[in-house]
Amino acid sequence: MAAIEQKKMAPRDQGAPNYKEYLHPLMVKNYGKWKYHEKVKPGVIKRVAEGGDVLWVVRAGSPRTLSVDKVRGICQIADKFCKGFLRFTSRANVEFFVDRLEDVEPLVREVRDKLGFPIGGTGNGVTNIVHTQGWMHCNLPGTDALGAVKALMDELYDEFTNERLPARVKISLSCCSINCGGQADIAVNLQHHHPPKINHNNMQICELPKVVAICPVAAIRPATVGSKNSLEVVEEKCMYCGACHGQCPSMEIRDPDTDTLSLWVGGKSANTRGGPSFMKLALWGLPNNPPRWPEVGAAVKTLLRAYKDSAKEYERMGEWIDRIGWKRFFDLTGFPFTKYHIDTYRFARTTFNTSTQVKP
Amino acid sequence: MSEQKKKSGTPLLDELEKGPWPSFVADLKKLAEKKPAVGQLLEQMEQSYETRVNYWTGTVLNLDGYGGGVIARYSDLGKKLPEVAQFHTIRVIEPSGWMYSTAALRELCDISEKHSSGILQLHGMTGDILMLGSDNKTTFEAGEALMQKGWDIGGSGGALRTLACCVGPAYCEMSCFDTLEVTKRLTDHFISYLHRPELPYKFKFKLSGCPNDCANSIQRSDMPIIGTWMDDIRIDKDEVAKFVAEHGEEYVVENVITRCPTKCIHLRKKEIVIENADCVRCMHCINVMHKALAPGKKRGVTILLGGKRTLKIGDTMGSVMVPFMPLETEEDMERLFDLVGRIWEFWGENGMEHERVGEFIERVGLATFLEGVGLEPDPRMVRHPRTNPYIKFEEYTGPQIAGEPKVAPPVLDKENEPRESI
Ligand code: SF4
Ligand code: SF4
Ligand code: SF4
Ligand code: SF4
Numbered sequence: 050m051a052a053i054e055q056k057k058m059a060p061r062d063q064g065a066p067n068y069k070e071y072l073h074p075l076m077v078k079n080y081g082k083w084k085y086h087e088k089v090k091p092g093v094i095k096r097v098a099e100g101g102d103v104l105w106v107v108r109a110g111s112p113r114t115l116s117v118d119k120v121r122g123i124c125q126i127a128d129k130f131c132k133g134f135l136r137f138t139s140r141a142n143v144e145f146f147v148d149r150l151e152d153v154e155p156l157v158r159e160v161r162d163k164l165g166f167p168i169g170g171t172g173n174g175v176t177n178i179v180h181t182q183g184w185m186h187c188n189l190p191g192t193d194a195l196g197a198v199k200a201l202m203d204e205l206y207d208e209f210t211n212e213r214l215p216a217r218v219k220i221s222l223s224c225c226s227i228n229c230g231g232q233a234d235i236a237v238n239l240q241h242h243h244p245p246k247i248n249h250n251n252m253q254i255c256e257l258p259k260v261v262a263i264c265p266v267a268a269i270r271p272a273t274v275g276s277k278n279s280l281e282v283v284e285e286k287c288m289y290c291g292a293c294h295g296q297c298p299s300m301e302i303r304d305p306d307t308d309t310l311s312l313w314v315g316g317k318s319a320n321t322r323g324g325p326s327f328m329k330l331a332l333w334g335l336p337n338n339p340p341r342w343p344e345v346g347a348a349v350k351t352l353l354r355a356y357k358d359s360a361k362e363y364e365r366m367g368e369w370i371d372r373i374g375w376k377r378f379f380d381l382t383g384f385p386f387t388k389y390h391i392d393t394y395r396f397a398r399t400t401f402n403t404s405t406q407v408k409p
Numbered sequence: 410m411s412e413q414k415k416k417s418g419t420p421l422l423d424e425l426e427k428g429p430w431p432s433f434v435a436d437l438k439k440l441a442e443k444k445p446a447v448g449q450l451l452e453q454m455e456q457s458y459e460t461r462v463n464y465w466t467g468t469v470l471n472l473d474g475y476g477g478g479v480i481a482r483y484s485d486l487g488k489k490l491p492e493v494a495q496f497h498t499i500r501v502i503e504p505s506g507w508m509y510s511t512a513a514l515r516e517l518c519d520i521s522e523k524h525s526s527g528i529l530q531l532h533g534m535t536g537d538i539l540m541l542g543s544d545n546k547t548t549f550e551a552g553e554a555l556m557q558k559g560w561d562i563g564g565s566g567g568a569l570r571t572l573a574c575c576v577g578p579a580y581c582e583m584s585c586f587d588t589l590e591v592t593k594r595l596t597d598h599f600i601s602y603l604h605r606p607e608l609p610y611k612f613k614f615k616l617s618g619c620p621n622d623c624a625n626s627i628q629r630s631d632m633p634i635i636g637t638w639m640d641d642i643r644i645d646k647d648e649v650a651k652f653v654a655e656h657g658e659e660y661v662v663e664n665v666i667t668r669c670p671t672k673c674i675h676l677r678k679k680e681i682v683i684e685n686a687d688c689v690r691c692m693h694c695i696n697v698m699h700k701a702l703a704p705g706k707k708r709g710v711t712i713l714l715g716g717k718r719t720l721k722i723g724d725t726m727g728s729v730m731v732p733f734m735p736l737e738t739e740e741d742m743e744r745l746f747d748l749v750g751r752i753w754e755f756w757g758e759n760g761m762e763h764e765r766v767g768e769f770i771e772r773v774g775l776a777t778f779l780e781g782v783g784l785e786p787d788p789r790m791v792r793h794p795r796t797n798p799y800i801k802f803e804e805y806t807g808p809q810i811a812g813e814p815k816v817a818p819p820v821l822d823k824e825n826e827p828r829e830s831i
Contacts, residue, residue: 058473058553063561065504065505065593065596066502066503067504068506068589070510071513072508072579081587083578085700086582112430117440117527118436120514124511124518135511136507139536139573139575167430189463193458196425196454196458199430206428206429231718232629295720303463318628319620320689321620322691322693324691325628327628340425363693395722395723
């Protein structure tokens with residue numbers, strides 16, 4: 050069979066894998082019939098079904114980028130303790146499913162000793178950092194998300210393995226202004242400081258109208274440079290977003306000498322309480338400093354300290370700032386408030402204080 | 410620096426082997442012992458760490474019959490590092506909720522080790538399984554091997570992207586609909602759109618079982634589908650009593666009652682009373698008192714539209730399109746398929762290239778969009794009615810057809826001196 054089949058193409062458009070084959074037997078039995086959960090300790094949650102079945106979910110932090118041997122190591126543990134079933138979370142944590150309490154501690158030990166993964170990432174702590182491809186695999190990055198995340202998680206390790214913050218803290222890290230990392234309580238994002246430098250010799254002529262069209266502020270226009278068709282950027286209009294660079298590699302927006310990292314705070318997806326919110330600029334100008342980006346780690350820790358000292362329980366980063374106000378936020382963190390914190394883009398006016406409500 | 414370099418090829422990356430958090434560098438260095446490409450990948454990264462310059466150029470590469478799913482990368486250092494001269498990523502559709510059997514994961518490992526570099530990322534920002542490190546030839550071998558085993562390739566470019574959802578009914582008691590099943594049904598129904606770019610730009614669905622939105626759908630997807638309920642929050646009186654006894658009344662007032670966004674929950678004589686007509690289903694009280702309170706029984710979803718990240722108009726969140734609909738029966742699924750179809754048709758016809766659906770709605774206006782896709786205006790779609798009087802009534806002018814001009818944004822007049830290149 051193999052000899053004939055080999056030339057034939059595999060079937061196309063098969064769709065999503067059948068998740069039903071990948072559910073732990075207790076999930077199949079109690080699908081949609083779970084009653085409540087209880088925290089056992091950081092990283093371990095007990096899930097109780099209406100009928101009384103209990104499933105312990107053990108969460109471990111992974112670096113997301115894994116060798117196949119590391120993945121096989123994960124599989125070995127899941128075979129031994131979890132009937133061969135596990136899942137990953139949206140933030141690259143691994144979840145092991147255990148149906149006997151006496152298996153929890155041995156599993157925790159193996160995850161720590163054999164994989165080197167910490168247990169935690171649940172409840173009111175810092176969970177794993179959502180991040181982007183960086184110098185490992187994107188064509189646009191100005192920094193390395195993988196390394197910056199590793200270094201930052203080293204700093205925040207104890208916040209991952211404990212639940213001692215006012216509420217959960219989600220962090221993301223992005224290596225260009227496209228911000229694949231997304232909204233988070235704290236986001237570390239690369240920031241460009243000047244308009245793109247155009248490599249006129251390498252302009253891909255056919256793409257020029259597309260590059261012109263992609264600029265959100267219409268700052269790009271055709272130009273003749275030397276005798277070649279090229280583009281130019283109206284510098285007064287450009288806000289260094291890098292959209293053109295994604296369209297055309299010759300619109301070089303990155304600059305190893307001037308790119309910095311900024312800290313954004315207060316993003317939230319959940320509809321709880323005040324609903325979802327966008328993050329706001331807290332600090333700009335942190336050096337892009339591989340291999341360990343120490344200034345980023347220090348700034349995030351300063352921020353977390355202020356948050357921990359002053360926020361109430363269940364108050365996410367953004368809600369805390371809403372309550373205390375930005376003045377006190379900058380006082381407490383010691384971050385400087387500068388003219389660059391004031392919005393100049395499309396809906397700037399909606400961010401101004403149009404009342405007499407000011408705090409001392 | 411060059412002195413040091415002789416000792417280890419990657420002195421800067423080696424710094425990332427230190428510290429308690431699991432190190433991708435240590436893991437990949439071990440892999441490099443049997444996979445030379447991984448060693449060269451680390452060398453290239455080392456050079457980036459030195460210069461802060463990136464060395465990947467991106468293009469597209471398509472598997473037979475598909476219009477996306479492979480992120481092709483060519484190394485600018487290919488001469489020096491031939492093993493990573495071509496170093497592509499294959500996106501593979503993940504199982505709903507990122508649920509796996511070890512057998513399935515091992516299958517992925519074997520394919521990755523045989524046809525690719527042996528690096529997996531679990532998972533990409535969209536949700537896909539990422540298999541890194543195949544070249545122009547082995548990408549096709551890996552793709553075939555994956556599809557032979559029943560895996561399918563993920564989306565990229567102006568296409569439907571791979572879906573993602575929260576764990577939902579598999580173990581979460583908050584879940585108000587079957588996120589795992591609906592994710593699979595949507596994927597399978599629209600699989601052709603996922604593989605062949607036919608839309609103005611990318612389109613993402615993310616599904617969360619309840620308004621806690623663990624899938625981050627509201628900010629990370631064009632069409633967030635979020636579980637909710639329309640009847641009363643269920644109250645277990647005994648558990649309420651236990652909670653109040655255990656934590657004290659003050660704690661309940663401070664952490665539950667006063668946090669309700671619409672002030673509709675009260676503690677009266679140590680009992681929880683909720684004015685459900687005013688409840689916006691925010692989940693807070695249920696999250697805190699999750700043994701005592703639970704979502705109602707009349708369940709379904711709220712569907713929003715238009716969430717996306719920064720480019721180009723700035724971040725946008727999804728906004729409400731369908732305030733509530735049940736999503737249980739086959740007819741419900743058909744209604745959802747039909748709605749998606751109408752949205753894609755209207756946006757597909759009138760959207761500009763590279764215009765996400767949220768940007769499109771912003772350009773043509775929500776009211777026009779609703780007409781275009783055949784949805785009735787509902788006060789729950791807005792925070793409040795307009796505050797300005799500039800209403801474009803259509804009685805005397807005829808309807809304004811949405812998005813009819815397919816024009817690029819205006820290019821500036823030459824008001825400034827052309828600059829020399831900087
Ligand atoms: S944030 Fe930018 S550089 Fe980083 S992965 Fe996304 S597009 Fe690439
Ligand atoms: S960086 Fe952004 S604003 Fe500047 S020219 Fe490019 S697309 Fe336009
Ligand atoms: S979004 Fe809701 S249903 Fe889904 S995992 Fe989170 S809490 Fe559970
Ligand atoms: S779900 Fe939210 S809005 Fe509804 S009663 Fe509870 S706290 Fe109030």
